[in-house]
Amino acid sequence: MTDNLVDPRDSRTPLTLLGTGAMGTALARAWLAAGHPVTVWNRTPARAEPLGAEGATVAPDAAGAVAASRLVVVCLLDDASVGEALEHADLTGRDLVNLTTGTPAQGRARAAWAEARGARFLDGGVMAVPPMIGAPESGAYVFYSGSPGAFEEHADTLAVPADTRYVGADPGFAALHDVALLSAMSGMFAGVLHAFALIRREDIAPKDFAPLLVSWLGAMAPAAQTAAEQLESGDFATGVVSNLAMQVAGNATLLATAEEQGVSAELLTPYAALLERWLGEGHGDEDTTGAVDLLLRADRS
Template sequence: MTKTSPETDPTAKPRIALLGLGAMGSALARTWLAAGYPLTVWNRSPSRAEPLAAEGADVAATAAEAVASARLVVTCLLNDASVGEALEGADLSGRDLVDVTTGTPAEARARAEWARERGARFLSGGIMAGPPMVGVPEAGGYVLYSGGAEVFEEHRTALAVPVGARYVGGDAGLGPLQDVALLSAMNGMFAGMEHAFALVRNEDVSLKEFAKLLSDWLVAMAPVAAPDMAAQVETGDYTANTDSNLAMQIEGNRALMRTAREQGVGTELLALYGDLMERQLAGDAAPVAAGSR
């Protein structure tokens, strides 16, 4: 039987070549297969591809073979260096390379030029979702894409199958930059949550009930604080939209640090932020937005 393709059947879904079958890559693969997309997969460890073969994926013996099978090539690998290694020797001419590997803005810009020199169009993506969120629209996951607008528009439908697809600009580094910025904020939040639990864990406090308080507090504060902080950064006026000026925030942070010491908890997180605030107040540091409480 002759396989259909967009060239022979305009209604056929285009084949996708996916390189990288870790937890995220496998989740992407399964959503494309479930949506009826013909899929060729490759992974450095072939055993990772076996379950997907049972679900209908074609397994390529080499990355170059996978690339040759499809115009749309998606890389979801460990890091930028692994992308270069996997595609070494592959013919990228006429291909659309979509790289959703976590990396830096500079790496994405260099990879875009690298792809252009090899005859490929390029799109970088920062995945704002964990593997369990892939294929679950109500989970709210998405990918921030940047680079060739024409590449995004042509493949928008396919790219939006696993999670939402958001285009953020023609500079290939913009998607990874915002991805890393959001992940950095998340890591800061996680660190703060760990600190909060450490403060109360040895007291007569239900951690389950405290977790609900903590979650509700962060959810309530974020929508208020983020827009105000954005306005402060944009205008350079760090006294606007705040009920607590920087001096008050510094004094408050000192109380937080004293409490941490009383509870036998490290003060590293608070000390770093406190130092930045004190340096800004003295005019020696980059701006730190004042609290919006």
């Protein structure tokens, strides 16, 4: 299979997509709808056939798919799958964009691996679910990090399925941004579960309680901006409304209420314990933000 040729009158870049699961299929359909020539490959060939019917070229193997286009996008199960799929592919002169979910360390290692094989590398963190891809008003976007040149060259093409946010030349930064946001989401979901558990046995309809919960969480979200400013300045005491001592005292009420309601406090106790430790180090008049330093392991510089 030879490289797709680009008509000089046509700026729609040809690309290859490895992986046609739910996310990969959504990405491919967005590029096809925008007129990009797309070559696809999937380990289970039958999963790529519907895209073939929609205009994509279905490659019989990953190496052939990579040979078809200079821009190669990978959206597979995990980092090991990426290595296996590309094991026999010639990456010389290719721009490899990895949208497979992974860790920052995996992104950096995969970048070195790709560069040693002659490719420029971008790692990506997809902040969307498949139905949001290709829908301009959905709010979907993808973090990218790695080769500045590769991003600059392909920015328009990469922006077709979802908005793009380039976060730096360090190839681990896309995954780091992705996981940091998902970790915050995980903590929020933990709080939502605990809140619903508290009312579960009472004559309070969850559907009536939910709007209050959504409104409250929305009102609290800007606190992240305050925390960022405090971390930048190192000043955790100026303009504090509810200091650490007050919040630790308040946590006692939260835990006591959980006990009264017969609800496990396992989703609250780690955070409560962290704040108690920070209070014990003499930060009672400060905001809670400084407790972030308790989470930094001494064995990680």
